[in-house]
Amino acid sequence: MNDSKIVDLYLARSEDAVKETSLKYGARLRSAALKLGCDTGTAEECENDVYLRAWELIPPNEPREYLFAFLAKLLRSAAIDRLRRASAGKRSAEFTELTHELEECLAGNMSVDTEAEAKELGRMINAFLAAQPEEKRMLFIRRYWFFDSVDELSKRFGFSKSKVKTELFRMRGRLADYLRKEGYSL
Amino acid sequence: MKNDYLLESLNSVDDRAVEQAGDYRPVRRRGFGLAIAAAAMFVLALVLALAIGKIGHKGGEQTANGSEQTEAPADTHVPGDHARITLLHSSGGFDSNIVLSYKRDMAAARGEKVDLTNHFDVPENTLVEWVPFFKYDGRLYWSAFGELDQAAYLGERVLTVKEVYHRLPSEYNDGEGVFRGEVYAVNGFDPSFMLCRENPYYEGELVVYICDNGYSVAYGADVIEERFHVGERLESIIYEDMESEKHAYGIRHSLAAQSEAAKAFMQAIDEGAWCVPYETEEELEALANSDHWLVWLDLGDFSIRLRILEGKYAMLLGSFGGYFIELDEAKVRPFLDAMESGEGEAVENNAQLRGMKLEDAVLEPTYGRYIPDYIPEDARFEYCIGEYEVERKTGRTIGIKRLNLSYEYAPGSKVSGYINIYIGDLEAVHAVQGYEDPVRRYDVRLEELTADSFISQTDDPEYPVWRAVVYSGEVSIDITAGNVDRAELVKLIRSCFD
Known part of the structure; x- marks a missing residue:
C-alpha cells in the first residue's frame, strides 16, 4: 500500500492504519531502533511507541510524501529518550560517541540540556544543512540522524573510512563556524 | 548531564x-584502475553453473585461490544466535549457494574468519562461457530475470564495462565484465x-543486474x-506445487497482491x-529438496523466485539463492491454505511455448562469442557439473551465434528455445555448454539431417522439446526448439551452413 493510502487510513481513524504501517515499515523501524543502540525488546517497545504517536499525530499531520521520515523521526525520538534515561553505563557506545562528536560544534560554554535548547540548535543545524551540497548533507544526516557507523558510511558512499572521518570532521568544523557566525549561544 | x-x-x-537520506546512495563514476582483490575462479565456476542451470557439489574445503580474506563483520552471527547473517554470493543454481552459505555459516559458528567474497574449488583452466556479470565497486553484479522499460527506469550512467573473457585463474577488477x-x-x-544496461537486442528494454553479496x-x-x-x-504472487513443477505444462496460480492471503504472506x-536451518550439509540438501511450493513475487517488470519449505521457510532462489527466512507459522498459514485450496487465477505454464513459430525467431549473438586461445595445449579441464570431462587439444577460436525462439511464459522468464551455431571444435563446444546428457546422442551430420533426426527431450508426446546437434566440418549447430515444424527447421539449419 502506498504512503498516501496509509495516511488516509489514519485520517479515517481506521485501525488498519497501524496494521498497514507495521506491514510496510515495521521491520525498517525495528532495524533502525537496533541501530540506535536499543536491544531487541526495547526496539519493539520503540516501534509500538511510534504507532501510538503516529495515531495521535495524524491528523493533524498528513505526511503523505514523507511517511517514513515522519515515522523514523518518532522512532528516533523515542529511542534517544530511552537511551538518555538509561544510566550512563547502559548507554550505547555509539550514543556517547556521537554526542561527543557533535559537542565539537559547540563553544566551550555551551550546552544543550533541555528540549527547548535542542529545538533552537536544531533549527540552525537545519539551516546549515540546507546550504550544504547534497552528498555532504546526506553524509551528515546518515551519521548523526541515522547513527550510521563510519564503516557503514564508507560502504554506502563509496568512500574510504579515512575520507568519511575527514569529511565529517570538516562538516563539524563548518557547523561550528556557522553557529558562531550566526550568534548561536545558550 | 551536559548536552x-x-x-x-x-x-x-x-x-x-x-x-x-533513508535510501540515499550516491551515484558516482568509477575508474577502471580501482582494482579490488576478490572474485577468483569460484566466481566463474558459479557462472558456469548459472549457464547450465545445475551444479554438482564435489565437497572439499574452500580454498583461498587468491581471493581476499576478510574479518567477519561484528554483526555477523550464526543462526540461532542473533539471526543476523551476511549475504555473500549470488548465483542462479541454488545448490551452489547452499553449499557456500553452509560453509560460510559453519565457519562463523566456529568463530573462524569469514570470507566475504566467494570461493569455489574449481580446477585450473576451467572453461567458462556465457558469463552474465560485471564487477563494480568491489562486488559482482549478475544479470537477473526480467527486463525493465528504458523510458521509465534508465538512470544516470555509472560506469563503462570493459569486456574480458576467460582469464582463468585470475581476478576480475572493477569495471570488467x-x-x-x-x-x-x-x-x-x-x-x-x-x-542495468541497454538491451543490445531489444530496443527500449534494459537488462537488469543485481548485486546480492x-x-x-x-x-x-x-x-x-x-x-x-x-x-x-508487488502485483501478484504466483505459485506452483511440486508435482506441477515436474510437468512441462504444469499449472501456476496467481494471487492478487491485495488478497488477504498475499498480504499475510x-x-x-x-x-x-x-536463518540457516541446518547443521550438516546432508540436512541442508534434504531440506532444499523436500516437499515445497514454488513462489514468484511478481513485480510486473521482473520477479523474485522463492521456494516455501516445510511451511515455515522461504528460500530465496535466483539471485538470492540458498538463503532462508524463517516464517511465523501462524502468519503464513492463510497463504498456505490459499495455495492448498488452489485460490487465484490458474494459468497453464509454458502455454505460450506450444505456439512457438519459426518465423518469430530472432537472430542474435550470445553473450560469449569467442573462446580465445588462452587454453594451453593439452591442458585438461573439467566442470563442476556432472562428470563431463574434455581433453582440449588446441587453442582454436570458436565462434558462436544464437538464434533465439523466445516467448515470455512466466513473469520475467523469456527464453524457451534456441539454436546455437558454433564454428570450431565440436568437443570444446560441448564442453562449453556442459550438457549432462551424452552429446553424441543428439549428434547428426548435416548430410544425414532429416525431420526425424530430432530427439525429444521430454517423455511427453504432447509437449516435445526437439533437440539435435548438427555438424559439418568445424561448424556445428545445436538446436533446442519447442513445438515447431521440423521440416522447416531442417531448411533453416541448412541455410545456416550456406
Whole structure:
C-alpha cells in the first residue's frame, strides 16, 4: 500500500492504519531502533511507541510524501529518550560517541540540556544543512540522524573510512563556524 | 548531564532530507584502475553453473585461490544466535549457494574468519562461457530475470564495462565484465544493489543486474523491502506445487497482491528472520529438496523466485539463492491454505511455448562469442557439473551465434528455445555448454539431417522439446526448439551452413 493510502487510513481513524504501517515499515523501524543502540525488546517497545504517536499525530499531520521520515523521526525520538534515561553505563557506545562528536560544534560554554535548547540548535543545524551540497548533507544526516557507523558510511558512499572521518570532521568544523557566525549561544 | 539533548537537536532536520537520506546512495563514476582483490575462479565456476542451470557439489574445503580474506563483520552471527547473517554470493543454481552459505555459516559458528567474497574449488583452466556479470565497486553484479522499460527506469550512467573473457585463474577488477558498454543506475533502486544496461537486442528494454553479496541482514524486509521495494511494486504472487513443477505444462496460480492471503504472506516474509536451518550439509540438501511450493513475487517488470519449505521457510532462489527466512507459522498459514485450496487465477505454464513459430525467431549473438586461445595445449579441464570431462587439444577460436525462439511464459522468464551455431571444435563446444546428457546422442551430420533426426527431450508426446546437434566440418549447430515444424527447421539449419 502506498504512503498516501496509509495516511488516509489514519485520517479515517481506521485501525488498519497501524496494521498497514507495521506491514510496510515495521521491520525498517525495528532495524533502525537496533541501530540506535536499543536491544531487541526495547526496539519493539520503540516501534509500538511510534504507532501510538503516529495515531495521535495524524491528523493533524498528513505526511503523505514523507511517511517514513515522519515515522523514523518518532522512532528516533523515542529511542534517544530511552537511551538518555538509561544510566550512563547502559548507554550505547555509539550514543556517547556521537554526542561527543557533535559537542565539537559547540563553544566551550555551551550546552544543550533541555528540549527547548535542542529545538533552537536544531533549527540552525537545519539551516546549515540546507546550504550544504547534497552528498555532504546526506553524509551528515546518515551519521548523526541515522547513527550510521563510519564503516557503514564508507560502504554506502563509496568512500574510504579515512575520507568519511575527514569529511565529517570538516562538516563539524563548518557547523561550528556557522553557529558562531550566526550568534548561536545558550 | 551536559548536552543530554544534543542528539535530539537533529530531530529538527527537514523531513524531506531525512526521507531522502533513508535510501540515499550516491551515484558516482568509477575508474577502471580501482582494482579490488576478490572474485577468483569460484566466481566463474558459479557462472558456469548459472549457464547450465545445475551444479554438482564435489565437497572439499574452500580454498583461498587468491581471493581476499576478510574479518567477519561484528554483526555477523550464526543462526540461532542473533539471526543476523551476511549475504555473500549470488548465483542462479541454488545448490551452489547452499553449499557456500553452509560453509560460510559453519565457519562463523566456529568463530573462524569469514570470507566475504566467494570461493569455489574449481580446477585450473576451467572453461567458462556465457558469463552474465560485471564487477563494480568491489562486488559482482549478475544479470537477473526480467527486463525493465528504458523510458521509465534508465538512470544516470555509472560506469563503462570493459569486456574480458576467460582469464582463468585470475581476478576480475572493477569495471570488467562479459560485455562492453555503459552501465546505468536504475531509477527507484539503490545502485549498490541494482544496475542495468541497454538491451543490445531489444530496443527500449534494459537488462537488469543485481548485486546480492556483502549485505548484512536481519529480517526479510532488509532485502525484500529495502532493496526490492516489494511493498510498493508487488502485483501478484504466483505459485506452483511440486508435482506441477515436474510437468512441462504444469499449472501456476496467481494471487492478487491485495488478497488477504498475499498480504499475510508478505507480512510473514518481511518480519521473518534470516536463518540457516541446518547443521550438516546432508540436512541442508534434504531440506532444499523436500516437499515445497514454488513462489514468484511478481513485480510486473521482473520477479523474485522463492521456494516455501516445510511451511515455515522461504528460500530465496535466483539471485538470492540458498538463503532462508524463517516464517511465523501462524502468519503464513492463510497463504498456505490459499495455495492448498488452489485460490487465484490458474494459468497453464509454458502455454505460450506450444505456439512457438519459426518465423518469430530472432537472430542474435550470445553473450560469449569467442573462446580465445588462452587454453594451453593439452591442458585438461573439467566442470563442476556432472562428470563431463574434455581433453582440449588446441587453442582454436570458436565462434558462436544464437538464434533465439523466445516467448515470455512466466513473469520475467523469456527464453524457451534456441539454436546455437558454433564454428570450431565440436568437443570444446560441448564442453562449453556442459550438457549432462551424452552429446553424441543428439549428434547428426548435416548430410544425414532429416525431420526425424530430432530427439525429444521430454517423455511427453504432447509437449516435445526437439533437440539435435548438427555438424559439418568445424561448424556445428545445436538446436533446442519447442513445438515447431521440423521440416522447416531442417531448411533453416541448412541455410545456416550456406
